[in-house]
Amino acid sequence: MLEYVQTDIWVRFQRHIGNTCHYVCADDAHGTAIMLRAEQEGITPEQLIANVQAEHEQDFKDFQVSFDNFYSTHSPENKDFSEYIYKACEAKGHIASRTITQAFDPEKQLFLADRYVTGECPKCSAQNQYGDGCDSCGVTYSATELVNPKSTLTGSTPTHKISEHVFFNLEKSKDLLKQFLKTVQMQKPIVSKLSEWLDGDLKSWDISRDEPYFGFSIPEENNKYFYVWVDAPIGYLASATNWADRNHTNLESLWGKDSV
Ligand SMILES: [Zn+2]
Numbered sequence: 001m002l003e004y005v006q007t008d009i010w011v012r013f014q015r016h017i018g019n020t021c022h023y024v025c026a027d028d029a030h031g032t033a034i035m036l037r038a039e040q041e042g043i044t045p046e047q048l049i050a051n052v053q054a055e056h057e058q059d060f061k062d063f064q065v066s067f068d069n070f071y072s073t074h075s076p077e078n079k080d081f082s083e084y085i086y087k088a089c090e091a092k093g094h095i096a097s098r099t100i101t102q103a104f105d106p107e108k109q110l111f112l113a114d115r116y117v118t119g120e121c122p123k124c125s126a127q128n129q130y131g132d133g134c135d136s137c138g139v140t141y142s143a144t145e146l147v148n149p150k151s152t153l154t155g156s157t158p159t160h161k162i163s164e165h166v167f168f169n170l171e172k173s174k175d176l177l178k179q180f181l182k183t184v185q186m187q188k189p190i191v192s193k194l195s196e197w198l199d200g201d202l203k204s205w206d207i208s209r210d211e212p213y214f215g216f217s218i219p220e221e222n223n224k225y226f227y228v229w230v231d232a233p234i235g236y237l238a239s240a241t242n243w244a245d246r247n248h249t250n251l252e253s254l255w256g257k258d259s260v
Contacts, residue, residue: 022068025071026236030228032110075239096167097167100206102162103117103160107154117150117152174202206227
């Protein structure tokens with residue numbers, strides 16, 4: 001709520017000084033956590049996200065947050081944009097597939113995200129550590145390296161299972177990102193932090209998840225879905241488009257020529 005209120009103040013300020021300002025946002029509606037919570041509540045993910053959206057809208061009303069459009073990332077516009085951007089990246093050679101090994105809950109028949117696996121740290125033996133890194137000694141590792149791992153969903157011992165995943169090749173965009181940081185207007189400490197990352201190798205980004213998953217399926221892939229953080233930021237384009245369509249304008253006139 002703090003971030004919504006901060007943005008609302010900025011939007012009101014812009015309007016007050018005579019600028020046109022459209023405030024659009026959306027609920028992040030996808031991912032494993034939403035799928036599991038819906039299952040727990042005995043409803044469909046679609047019902048769950050509709051309930052959550054209604055609660056959020058009431059909260060915004062109570063705090064007088066003045067959205068022009070508060071939409072959902074589970075929308076037809078967002079599906080279209082996600083597919084369009086993915087296909088454009090694929091056509092330019094930014095997408096590649098490779099096989100990875102992941103922790104798998106045999107009881108739930110589900111690949112386990114890092115936070116759904118706990119166990120002993122392989123380095124310092126601290127107990128009850130999550131699958132991505134140790135809070136006690138700070139080392140990072142993959143969930144398959146945990147000692148005596150347990151699924152937090154069922155308590156069962158995860159097996160290792162291989163699956164083909166789709167990756168975005170970030171290394172290929174390194175020069176473009178470096179160039180962007182030279183020209184962008186941003187606070188210096190942020191530019192320095194980002195530049196540090198660009199000095200090392202950029203690991204490819206795993207953008208797919210296996211079924212069952214609540215999200216958009218990846219075009220021409222079998223039972224694979226876009227990872228929630230692929231379509232979540234694209235949701236701003238989708239929400240702006242949805243607002244534009246209802247207000248007889250379009251994204252180009254809002255975001256500038258060739259913005260999409
Ligand atoms: Zn440790």
